[in-house]
Amino acid sequence: MIQKEKDNYASITIDLAKNSPQKLPPRVKELYEKENVDKINSLIPSVLSALINTQDLEIIDSVLPRIIKIVSEYAGVQISYNLLSRIEVMFQFRKPSIGIYDHTFNIIGGGQKYGCTIAYALQNDFNVTLIANRSVTQQDLKNWYNLDLDQCKIKVLKLPFFEEKGVQEIDPLAVTKRDENPFHLISRESGNYDIFINNSMLEMVYPLSNVSVLICHFPERRRSRYFYADRYTFVVNNSKYTAEWIRKKWKMSATTHIYPPVDLHDSKRVPQKENIILSVARFEKGGSKQQLEMAKAFADLSQANPKVLKNWRLILAGGSVNNNPYLQGIEKFLASEHPKNIDLRVNIPLKELKSLYEKARIFWHFCGLYQSDPSLVEHFGMSIVEAMQNWCVPIVFDGGGQKEIVEQGISGYRFSSLKELKDKTFEVMNDNVSWENLSQRAYTRGMVFTKEVFVAKVKELFEQIMNTYFMLPSNS
Amino acid sequence: MKINSKKEQIKRRIGFLKKELLDQKEKIEKIEKLTKKQIDCNFEVNFWELSEKELDQEMGNRLSMLNEDIDCARLEKITSHRKGVGILIVVFKNIARKILLPFLTPVFEKQKRFNEEMVACHLASFIRFKSIERRLRELEKDIAETNEKQETIQDGIESSLERQKKNDTERKR
Structure with a gap:
């Protein structure tokens, strides 16, 4: 009944635009006074496109500014601005514009790669601007993620709140309930684009564009004073694990699921393998990636099975900041316990990392072990997929996003205790046939998460956005 | 065209x-x-829903807010945004403050001392709580490691018993 009523007043208004355009402004005003503002806002684009399509320039010139004035009066200046932007795109006066925001674009990371790959996927069809808070160049992004983003612009917006504090890192936790929201500056910027993508996980940015997309890598904070995640048109999650926590923490559902892009595969044949167990993970100061536990587990395994293990090596690779107490702890352990065959490779270049992936037979990942905090469990696990794309057999902690990547006993193993890890590792070390089967299936599974798959998914989402929000309505 | x-x-x-x-x-x-x-x-925080890390953050944030508010005797400068009458309002408020201040200062001072003690007490409890938590974590880890070692030993014993059993049966044959 309500829908019928809505259709009725919508078609009357569109008919007015076609047949009696001078009566349109008072009609729009009347609707704003009687009906829900958001409802009328969604009707106006169809009305304006009918007006533009059917009337002479002179009439458009007289009616359009009056309607815009009424929209500003009832819905706000931003909505009027958005309305005109939408008309521009609908009539193909220009390419649609996209602003992608990430407060950490200047730092290397999986989340940032996600945002940059979205830009890469869309740069030919949209005018894409990357919005950062600290300086970063296209060349930096190319070096870090091997992505050509020549068609994108970069805009740096400094946030006075953090600049005045003189802090290096933009930490949203520094904003208390008493502070003015420093991210309102970004909200204002979002209103200058047709589509705004927030790749920051920062639910403190209120979107002002026609269409908005929040990329959620994990819901780190709960609903509090500046919580606007539910104001976005789309919420994209990177894994089912993240989607589950969006439901638990934010009491809302994500709209679209797109796994992160992983592309560390070069050849389609199994490379020459060596007896290496590899771990690739950042050496976090808090030790959430558990490299020390890995070293201890390998030492235990060597002690229990010296004959087999003497031909094996554990390589712990990953990035680290200077003066990292956790890394120093590992170095101390390696120096004091004298476990043999354990190598540390810190901050190595990508080429060397690729070569390690190619050589390793087994891949370990402990992130999530002994953790009670869900944010410290791997939300997805890009390094696991990188290993699988290089025919490594993954043996990973049974939790978080890792459950979605490694199929138990098919493309690798998941463990819940260190004993289970040691048993599975020993089994894979000793049975070459089993290794070959697992490795082949790990490679096949790893190829489900490639950049090509990601780009196709992103394009599909944006095609849906364009068809829903920026197509000329058929009745106009 | x-x-x-x-x-x-x-x-x-x-x-x-x-x-x-x-x-x-x-x-x-x-x-x-x-x-x-x-x-x-405005979103109410439901503490029962929070994880340990989130509770830590809440405790830290609230403690620093309490710390900021310790000095309730601190006097803010009196201003007014109104033109014309604004000056009169400021003068009147300043006079009222001067008259009332001698009576209120002892109360504020007492409250300030109470606030200081409360914040210090909370901070001490927080530190104590963290140290107990750290020890508990270490104990949990030790227990897990001991359990694993125990399982390994048990496995070893079981397999050697089985081997022995096999040997015995073969010997009997």
Whole structure:
């Protein structure tokens, strides 16, 4: 009944635009006074496109500014601005514009790669601007993620709140309930684009564009004073694990699921393998990636099975900041316990990392072990997929996003205790046939998460956005 | 040709209108005014839902807020945004403050001392709590490691018993 009523007043208004355009402004005003503002806002684009399509320039010139004035009066200046932007795109006066925001674009990371790959996927069809808070160049992004983003612009917006504090890192936790929201500056910027993508996980940015997309890598904070995640048109999650926590923490559902892009595969044949167990993970100061536990587990395994293990090596690779107490702890352990065959490779270049992936037979990942905090469990696990794309057999902690990547006993193993890890590792070390089967299936599974798959998914989402929000309505 | 020209003119007209709106947007400070919508909501924190890390953050944030508010005797400068009458209001408030202050200061001082003790007490409890938690974590880890070692030993014993059993049966044959 309500829908019928809505259709009725919508078609009357569109008919007015076609047949009696001078009566349109008072009609729009009347609707704003009687009906829900958001409802009328969604009707106006169809009305304006009918007006533009059917009337002479002179009439458009007289009616359009009056309607815009009424929209500003009832819905706000931003909505009027958005309305005109939408008309521009609908009539193909220009390419649609996209602003992608990430407060950490200047730092290397999986989340940032996600945002940059979205830009890469869309740069030919949209005018894409990357919005950062600290300086970063296209060349930096190319070096870090091997992505050509020549068609994108970069805009740096400094946030006075953090600049005045003189802090290096933009930490949203520094904003208390008493502070003015420093991210309102970004909200204002979002209103200058047709589509705004927030790749920051920062639910403190209120979107002002026609269409908005929040990329959620994990819901780190709960609903509090500046919580606007539910104001976005789309919420994209990177894994089912993240989607589950969006439901638990934010009491809302994500709209679209797109796994992160992983592309560390070069050849389609199994490379020459060596007896290496590899771990690739950042050496976090808090030790959430558990490299020390890995070293201890390998030492235990060597002690229990010296004959087999003497031909094996554990390589712990990953990035680290200077003066990292956790890394120093590992170095101390390696120096004091004298476990043999354990190598540390810190901050190595990508080429060397690729070569390690190619050589390793087994891949370990402990992130999530002994953790009670869900944010410290791997939300997805890009390094696991990188290993699988290089025919490594993954043996990973049974939790978080890792459950979605490694199929138990098919493309690798998941463990819940260190004993289970040691048993599975020993089994894979000793049975070459089993290794070959697992490795082949790990490679096949790893190829489900490639950049090509990601780009196709992103394009599909944006095609849906364009068809829903920026197509000329058929009745106009 | 005519269609193109109409399209061009509309494009220009829209561009002009957008420019005007952009100027208006820049003059509006609050996002609420830009959208004519209330954007902020108050969310109650349900402590029972929070993880350990989140509870730590809550404790830290609230403690630092309490710390900021310790000095309830601190006097803010009296101002008024009203033109003309504003000066009179400021003068009146200053006089009222001077009259009342001698009576209120001892109360405020007492409250300030109480606030200081409360914050210090909370901080001490927090530190104590963290150290107990750290020890508990270490114990949990030790227990897990011991359990694993125990399982390994048990496995070893079981397999050697089985081997022995096998040997015995073979010997009997």
